[in-house]
Amino acid sequence: MARAGRKRKQGKREANGRLSRQGEVRFDTGTARAKLKFEQYGTDGADAIGRAYQAGLLGENGDAIRDTARKVFRAYWPMLEIGGYRCTLSNPTGGSNDNHDDPARIKAREEWLTSILRRVDRMGHTTRRAFDTLVIDVHPDQGPKWLDSLIWHRKHHKPYPASDEAWLNLAVDAINEIMA
DSSP, X not given: OOOSSSOOOOSOBOTTSOBOOTTOOOOOOOOHHHHHHXXXXXXXXXXXXXXXXXXXXXXXXXXXXXXXXXXXXXXXXXXXXXXXXXXXXXXXXXXXXXXXXXXXXXXXXXXXXXXXXXXXXXXXHHHHHHHIIIIISOOSSSOOHHHHHHHHHHHTTOOOOHXXXXXXXXXXXXXXXXXX
C-alpha cells in the first residue's frame, strides 16, 4: 500500500535520493521585457539618469553627469526623504553603510546635499522640477515622460520635441552647475 502524502517528483536522482539539478538553468534572466530592457540599457536601465546616459542624451561629459546625479540621489533618499531604517529585528545601521558612528560625517553630507539643492533652487522652479524628475525621483522602469519621448525619438532618428529637449537641457544645466 502507498504512503499517504505528497507524491514523489519524477526525474533523475542523485545518490542521496535528492532530485538532480544537472542540466537545469540556474540563472533567471527575468521576463521578456526585463531581457529587452537589459539589452537596451545594460546595468544603467534602473534609473532615469542611466537611461539618458545609455541613449547618449547627456553629451560628451555624460559619465561625470551620470555619476554626479547618482551621488546626489544616494545622498538624498536616506538623508532627507526616508531617514534611517528602524526595525526591532535589525541593528541600528539597518545593514547600510551610512556612517552612523560618525555624526560629523553625516552632518557634512547633509550640509553638502542641502547646499546643492539650494544652488539648484536658485536656478528657478522649472529647473528644479526638471532636476528632480531626472535625478531625485524614482523611475525604475520608465519615465519621466519627456525622457521616454527623447529616447524614442533618438532611437527612431526623428527630431526631438522642443519642450522635451528643454526639460533635458534644464536638468543637465542644473547638474553641470553642481559639478562646477
